[in-house]
Amino acid sequence: MNEFEWVVFFLFIQLIHFLGTWKLYISAGERPWKAIIPIxxxxxxxxxxxxxxxxxxxxxxxxxxxxxxMVLWVDTVKHFGKTSPIDGVIAILTLGFFIYTINYQKSPKYLVDKSMIKRSAFNEWIGSIIFAVIAATFVHNYFFQPYIIPTGSLEKSLLIGDFLFVSKFHYGARVPSTTLAFPMVHDTLPIIKSRSYLKKPQLPYMRFPK
Known part of the structure; x- marks a missing residue:
């Protein structure tokens, strides 16, 4: 995708967000136009x-x-009255479009006080796992990553099967080249041995800090 296509895609996402949430903004005491302004x-x-x-x-x-x-989709349905675990699962499986059904209710009810949201042990357990995966993925992608030496090309210093951590931050963490990838794996999914990412859409090559 070129820069123009990315801009169009970004604006399209904003439109989807607006159409699915503008009444929720009103229920929460905000102006609906705020749902369309990017960022x-x-x-x-x-x-x-x-x-x-x-x-x-x-x-x-x-x-x-x-x-x-995914976290925000689940949070959204919870804050607007859908507090059962199955509601959160549906929100994720529908890629957030379940929120549209809430948005276009006659009068969506916003739970102003966070304590009003019913919490189950299942929700807390899933939430903890998701945040642990997010934190681990952030470190894995942008700070350091574990590797196992696969070949004997470095035998004078490293042996096949040696395990080491490689710092990405020191030479510049590379932004993932694809937006869709399985977290915390390197190129190939374990066991099934298939590619862990989709080739499209592609992001431009970039490292930071440079």
Whole structure:
């Protein structure tokens, strides 16, 4: 995808967000136009969901943002009255489009107080796992990654099967080249031995810090 296509894709995502949440903004005491302004809408929606504003940064980190989206989908249905575990599962399986059914209710009910949201042991357990995966993926993608030496090309210093950690931060962490990948694996899924990522859409080659 070129830059123009990425801009179109980004604006399309904003439109999807607006169409699926504008009444939720109203129920939460916000103006509906805030749902269409890029980035600002994310800040406001995070406030509605009682999440920290700095999470906006996570929405722009490939792979990690997909997991954050799942957390936000579940948070959204909870904050608007759908508090059972199955509702959260449906929100994820429908890629967030379940939220549309809430948005287009006659009058969506916003749970202002976070304590009003019913919490189950299952939800807490799943939430803990998701956040652990997010944290581990962030470290894995941008700071250091474990490797096992696969060949004998470095035999004078490293042997086949040697296990080591490689710092990505020191020479610049590479932003994942694809936005869709299985977290915490290197190119290939274990056991089934298939590719752990999709080739499209592709991101430009970039490292930071350079």
């Amino acid at each position: 600002y809408n994310a800040i406001i929606f995070l406030k509605i969901l009682h999440r920290p504003k700095w999470w906006v940064l996570l929405l722009f980190l490939p792979v990690i943002n997909l997991m954050i989206f």
